[in-house]
Amino acid sequence: MRLSQLVGPRKSEVAELPDPAPAADQVLVEVLACGVCTSDLSAWRDHDPAAAPLRLGHEIAGRVVAVGNQATRWTEGDLVTGLGGEGFASLSVMDAAALLPVPAGIEPAHAFGEPIAVLEEALSRSPVAAGSRVAVVGLGFMGLGLLQLAKRHAPGLILGVDPDPVRRERALSQGADVVFAPDELPAEYVGKSGHVADARFDVVLEATGVTPGLATAGRLVRPFGTLNVIGYHHAGDAKMDMDLWYKGVTVVNGFCPDRTRTIAAMAVTLDLIAQRRFSYAPLVTHRYALDQVDQAFADMETAGPDFVKGVVSSTRG
Structure with a gap:
């Protein structure tokens, strides 16, 4: 697998690593798109080069490619989104209970569950x-x-x-x-x-x-x-x-530290996407390859007039 990892301030490198295997209650997801989030900006700016590499990216949408023996809700080929990490990669291991299906007919880059779930959970209060x-x-x-x-x-x-x-x-x-x-x-x-x-x-x-x-x-x-x-x-x-x-x-x-509440809000927002009552289409303005993660963060930091949301994909380019 290929994975972008942070090795110093504003400096990422793409590493080649063995493909991971999911545990019993996990699935392995081919990452088709991963949003770039402002919550990771501080880490990108300030990462200590003497520390271990840091793997960012938590707004994941992708395709299930392997399933743990207890993750029976999912099958290979399912398009999913949910709560995860290390998403600036070609593959990511995710908890089966923290996933929901991508609505039919919606491209993965327009169906990230996590960011709008956070907004909806806050709005619900x-x-x-x-x-x-x-x-x-x-x-x-x-x-x-x-x-x-x-x-x-x-x-x-x-x-x-x-x-x-x-x-x-x-x-x-x-x-x-x-x-x-x-x-x-x-x-x-x-x-x-x-x-x-x-x-x-x-x-x-x-x-x-x-x-x-x-x-x-x-x-x-x-x-x-x-x-x-x-x-x-x-x-x-x-x-x-x-x-x-x-x-x-x-x-x-407006911050929610509870995964259960976030997943519940995610179900609401993915249904809104399915009904075309919420759309990422006008919000996702920039797309990047794995070797362009630093550019994605730099563009988000400067936030020019044409920038709203950046998305990283290992399949781009």
């Missing part, structure tokens, strides 16, 4: 309902995915917020009703309206992973509203705006 006012702060991959997922609940208004005009324009095609840069938000949206009626939001979904985005999200949420922090705030401290406390805001930690 926010009271988005028909007629509610929803704001999504940060219109990268996560924010655009949240727009699609939230739209199906028929909110009265969905606001998208991002400093990048190209991202704002893209958000309008993905479900946002109105879009603004953070410094151009109407006064009534952030509670500084004076004589104008308060128009802050029932639910605010933060998808930036940076402190300024968190601050903007906090200003948008109404008294007794909900702020869901879904962006990847990797390390260090983030300021708690005490105005949230005085407003009686419910702050939700």
